[in-house]
Amino acid sequence: MLERWADRLWNPWMLGLFLLVGLWCSAESGFFQIFGIKTWLRGSLGTLFRKKKKAASGGLTQFQALSTALASTIGTGSIAGVATAIFFGGPGAVFWMWISALLGLMTSFAEKTLAVKYRRKAPGGGWEGGPMDYMERALGWRGAAKWFSFWCVPAALAGGGMVQSNSIASALHAALGWEPLAVGVVTALCTGAVILGGIGRVGRVSEKLVPAMAVLFLSTGMAVIWAHAESVLPALREIVTCALTPRAALGGASGYTVSAALRYGVARGVFTNEAGVGSSAMAHAAADADFPAQEGFWGIFEVFFATMVVCTVTALTILTSGVYDPAAALSALEQGAVTGAMTGAPLSAAAFSTVFGQAGGLIVAVCLLLFAFTSLLGWSYYGERGLAHLTGDNRLRRPFRLVFLLAVAAGSVGEVGAVWAISDLCDGLMALPNLLAVAILAPQARREMTPSGLKRRKAR
DSSP states (O other), X not given: OHHHHHXXXXXXXXXXXXXXXXXXXXXXXXXXXXXXXXXXXXXXXXXXXXXXXXXXXXXXXXXXXHHHHHHHHXXXXXXXXXXHHHHHHOTHHHHHHHHHHHHHHHHHHHHHHHXXXXXXXXXXXXXXXXXXXXXXHHHOOHHHHHHHHHXXXXXXXXXXXXXXXXXXXXXXXXXXXXXXXXXXXXXXXXXXXHXXXXXXXXXXXXHHHHHHHHHHHHHHHHHHHHHTGGGHHHHHHHHHHHHHSHHHHTTGGGSOOHXXXXXXXXXXXXXXXXXXXXXXXXXHHTBOOSSHHHHHHHHHHHHIIIIIIIIHHHHHHHHHHTOOOHHHHHHHHHHTOOOGGGSSHHHHHHHXXXXXXXXXXXXXXXXXXXXXXXXXXXXXXXXXXXXHHHHSSSTTHHHHHHHHHHHHHHHTTSOOHHHHHHHHHHHHHHHHHHHHHHHHHHHHHHHTTSHHHHHHHHHO
């Protein structure tokens, strides 16, 4: 029942809305993500080579804010989710993942810029904000802000806590034979040690773990692709061809449909980079930025890195290594004989094993562990912010952290099919008012990156 509700919400309504809002934000900015690439790269990556400014008390540096946001976006979906999208939607799903990310770049810019513009001082120092603040302060949508915050809490507990914990436990059980419940308890304890220190400690841990996990995954993934370099161009050709004419590309009537490629590709792009959901805007709102567009530039880079880089590496390792057989996948789908070993993390592990042997499965397990653990850190903060906005203060912060840690422990041994459906529902219900608000406020976000806007903000 939950899966049917989630499917009715997302297909095609929410997926279409994500694409339309992304297209509107892109067109309204003159496709800044393409024609302004030098500007946003200089305003994001370029700032890493400047003298670093210490974050204000209780706040985050811009790199810590980016790391915290990436911690929640580069989760298990970057490994298992991409493999699942290819299996169920065909190689063409990767093309539509790219399209959704290309349009989502400007959705991400708008929501991060607006989150900084309408943020407020946090009680303990630093800043706090997010979609609930620009809905309320810019548009007067108090009901929509409460709606967003309400659904943010179960999204954090289900998709942010239980699903990620289950991924960690499953990966370590498969690779090393460790007991899932024991893994869940240890994961909860480690998560608690970090989140009890507040957003400052989350940011400090994230800025150490996120670069490490990115280097590990990208270096080993590129090694797999390099080993199968002769298959890269055919794989890219297959991605484009299958996105537009999948049946012809894969052998007539038995091929994948365009709708399947579109559905799974757009969904994977949305779930990986979260552009339009509004969650990662809360991390960027806590950054010690000089002006709103600064975090907007980082928002563009965040989506680019999470989807165009990390997810593309996953897709190419699978498609170049030969572990994915379209005919076998279609046959299993038609017969209802799909098993867990055919898709998700096992498919990614099989691709890595073509180069690293038995160590390939361990590499994927370690990457899943790091990706999922950092997602726990980011989503715990998002759940706290949603609850604080609902209650008007932080009096329920400690009880929420306890419930979140219990969800982490329970998720390690639970059946997560229903939890995934709950997470999908909550993400969609969060995104609905956020996408509408971003579409209306997109011109404001664009004005923040004009020379006059940048000068005005710096003066303040």
